[in-house]
Amino acid sequence: KAGVTQTPRYLIKTRGQQVTLSCSPISGHRSVSWYQQTPGQGLQFLFEYFSETQRNKGNFPGRFSGRQFSNSRSEMNVSTLELGDSALYLCASSLAGYTQETQYFGPGTRLLVL
């Protein structure tokens, strides 16, 4: 079974631009969660989607948004990029999205904002 895939793997943008990242979960998994990973803050939860609905959201500004499609693939969007948005963005999938259920992470998208 293929693992979680994320595209692109690397991205360079400039301040003020917007970016869309994509995540394909493991086949059969319906929950997709997104995380931001930085050296200073570690792994921080952005949001979680299940059956095309956002079920949970972390403490990030409204510039961070996401969506999920009927095939469970998910995208996240960051508008009006800031230098501090430079990070590794990880998505994780699980069968039903219960927090005490194993999450499987993708390799991440490394975003650099100049």
Next chain:
Amino acid sequence: GESVGLHLPTLSVQEGDNSIINCAYSNSASDYFIWYKQESGKGPQFIIDIRSNMDKRQGQRVTVLLNKTVKHLSLQIAATQPGDSAVYFCAENSNRDDKIIFGKGTRLHILP
């Protein structure tokens, strides 16, 4: 590969020795704990989990110990190998909460 954390605590262990990675968790209501391993250029990988009704759980070459009294979690890796080089994260969750809280991580460095 990516640098997961430039200022992470680092544990250096001789190849073949046992490694013990420690984690202090914050929420006394947490009842589920997970250890993840993150190698350079990869996402976190699930290693082992434990629920609060247990003190110890063993996997293949790994053991997790939970001390609820002092809110402490440890991961023991037996006979450490070069492939164990990675950053290790603990994570906690409470049934009352929808989110998993991750620790900052510890870098495990294997000495030849």
